[in-house]
Amino acid sequence: MKNIVILISGRGSNMEALIAARDAGTLPVNIAAVISNRPDAAGLATAERAGIPVRALDHKGFAGREAFDAALVECIDAFKPDLVVLAGFMRILTPDFVRHYEGRLLNIHPSLLPAFPGLHTHERALEEGVRIHGCTVHFVTAELDHGPVVIQAAVPVLPDDTEATLAARVLRQEHQIYPQAVRWFAEDRLSIEAGRVRVAGGVQESAALVSPQV
């Protein structure tokens, strides 16, 4: 079974979705550790309650990004991960970090990339008046919120949406597609060809709002 390490900075609801899928028997991975750059991240307590080893590595205690990322690599690698899962990890990563985990580093972003990289995605989607919004799981590359797309889910933007209602609708989809993407990785079904992700076996074309089909 593959080892995964999950990195968080806050609430950790995507992490919870991964733990729930593991507990339900639909995600065959060993969650080796949950690591946060914020000691007060609510998700750490949740992970601890689930019996998962947790670590807090406060970025404020380091001289710079390079020093922090080097310590983070050491902390992560102690758990020998096959895959590192960024789940609301609110840090820009150094190229060295990204290179070290090339092909085994996933992120979830609350927009249909390449639209709305960066922060405040729901607010910006409302400002732009887009009719369709969503979320993306992608392999991480050196460019922020970029990299080969594994799976996306789209949701409608409704006329009376606020940032909160839209964020909640997107988050429900995040909790579906992240366990799905990690499951595919665990099953060795993901490969990257010419910068695009191929999902091996059994994925059909779909008219539904999740692609590839879950």
Ligand code: GRF
């Ligand atoms: C999610 O919207 C995720 O897409 C983004 O940060 C948020 C984290 O939420 N990267 P949670 O900590 O998983 O609840």
